[in-house]
Amino acid sequence: MGRNTRKRRTPLAAKAVAGAAALAVGGGGLVWANFHASAHEENPAHNRTRSAAAQVATIDCPDVGQELSDVPDRARGEVDGELATMDSQITEAYKRLATTRRAQAGDPRFVENTILGPLKDRRKAIIDRIQLEINRAGGRADDDLDRLAGCQGQPAEQPQNGDGQDGDGQNGDGQGQADNGNGAAGPFAEDFVDIKDVRPNSRDLENGLAADGDGGSTGSFTTKCGVNENNLFNSDNLIVAPGVDNGAHHTHDYVGNQDNDAFSSDEDLANAGTSCQNQGDKSTYYWPVLRLQDGTQEFDAGDLGGGAEGNVGRILKADEAEIRFVGNKQSDVVAMPRFLRIITGDAKAFTNGVANANSSFSCTGFEDRQVTDKYVLCPEGSRVVRTSNFQSCWDGQNIDSANHRDHVAFVRDDGSCPDGFRAIPQLQVRLVYDVPTPTVENGRVQDPYAVDGFPEQLHKPITDHNDFINVMDEDLMNEVVDCINSGEDCQ
Incomplete structure (x- = not known):
């Protein structure tokens, strides 16, 4: 099959790592990471009891774009660009989450201190710029948008079985779904x-x-x-x-x-x-x-x-x-x-x-x-x-x-x-x-x-x-x- 090959510029939000298992969009959403490949990097017996929570993790960020209701026309280009940058921040947070399994296992505060905390600060800076751009263009930004800056780490909706292996030795997702080439990202x-x-x-x-x-x-x-x-x-x-x-x-x-x-x-x-x-x-x-x-x-x-x-x-x-x-x-x-x-x-x-x-x-x-x-x-x-x-x-x-x-x-x-x-x-x-x-x-x-x-x-x-x-x-x-x-x- 073909595709549209019109030459296009590539903004910051598109410069994510191509091999990432997930990207979030619109300034919000869950970032989904499959950690099966590193499931045995430490003592398997020690990890077995917590593998369901550890192998697959998410970052849940409020969707800033859906909360914007008063953006003047002449500010929309800038605001769209800011939301795209916010997407890239979440992508980087995902990459950090997916590559620091050993550090997370050794420090229960690692995700909060080194991923979620800095992410909140970066998101707040963008939210502040969005508010400024809206107000400068004659709109009235919600003064309470800062409430959307923080993200939460959560266990995955579809945790994997035990040590990350299903009954026949294939990579599984805990619901009998083999990896169809997408990191077991559904459907189930x-x-x-x-x-x-x-x-x-x-x-x-x-x-x-x-x-x-x-x-x-x-x-x-x-x-x-x-x-x-x-x-x-x-x-x-x-x-x-x-x-x-x-x-x-x-x-x-x-x-x-x-x-x-x-x-x-x-x-x-x-x-x-x-x-x-x-x-x-x-x-x-x-x-x-x-x-x-x-x-x-x-x-x-x-x-x-x-x-x-x-x-x-x-x-x-x-x-x-x-x-x-x-x-x-x-x-x-x-x-x-x-x-x-x-x-x-x-x-x-x-x-x-x-x-x-x-x-x-x-x-x-x-x-x-x-x-x-x-x-x-x-x-x-x-x-x-x-x-x-x-x-x-x-x-x-x-x-x-x-x-x-x-x-x-x-x-x-x-x-x-x-x-x-x-x-x-x-x-x-x-x-x-x-x-x-x-x-x-x-x-x-x-x-x-x-x-x-x-x-x-x-x-x-x-x-x-x-x-x-x-x-x-x-x-x-x-x-x-x-x-x-x-x-x-x-x-």
Whole structure:
């Protein structure tokens, strides 16, 4: 497979050690370190009783980026750069953690005194600069951001067995998961469920969808943009980390706009080509790739964002990528502004919590059964389905916000938008994959599939997410709105 090879600069945050087992992003998250290789460097008998806690350790840092709500436009570049530097600090703390096992064993205060304490001081200095940049640009920074400076050391969520060996002598993670080439960073057997064991209609996916009724907008508009036949891949994220090489720390599929990387301006997007059949749609639609952890060495096997950060195996392209816009239960919809940015789901939901988790998995023939926190095992003849329904209420003013969420919202339970927000066409992305069904036996999973993600998220399915920047021309957007409001199904 190919990739986007546009020449790009490399900021500090991208200069992490390529062989690190994990990187943290957005100024927060868990840094995950696998210490199995040094499990026997000291007396094995002495270490055996504490190996579960010692072999795998984490550093839990508050997510500063998610706490920023008032960042003036002219300060966002500087703030994004500061958050990227904060990422590099956490990476260095991880490296220090992973290479000082002997010192940690001899000094119970070593991690606190030599890793967490200095890390807190460095994070506080960056937070102070962020506050200054926000205030200097006319915003008002939270005076209490210093509370986010400190990080904590924690035992791993998935400690290893005894001396780091599983029953058949392979490296294990304590849950029967062999190392699939990513340092045993998941997924695990517990992350999979037979679709037949999922209760029908157990997850309400109806919010914001078109519905019958005098007040609703019941039409739809489908745009056909292919399944990334052009092999456009990169590990950037133009929405969250503009100007930062490898800002996503995992690889994305791209359909629609063909000039999408961290350094693309709105003008670049507007002037780019598109894979969409309707050339008026230059929007960018992108999502983390799905991989089969079968030992395949992909084009990014040695790269940051790919194998160097635990995202390993064969990239699976979707057989189908259905991109559809629908209406609102209570009202007509209004046009989206050009260059509106929307993220649905949360790539860090495993550490941030599930408040923003949104995407779901299912199987063809069973799509009344949707699950957010599990990968699905589909029966023979059925294919894996990933579904994302985007926020469909807009604040009427902004194309983005400091935390990339506050300018859009989901509908209320009755289908109406929150006060001050207006209904816009709801983007729905349905991806269908032909995935060899993993084997799960006796608490072990073989040849699992998983979405790309930050290694500290352990490839949990709840971290699936989807991204969109609207780059439709005015005529096409008006056509989308007219179709939806008139109850027509257009494409």
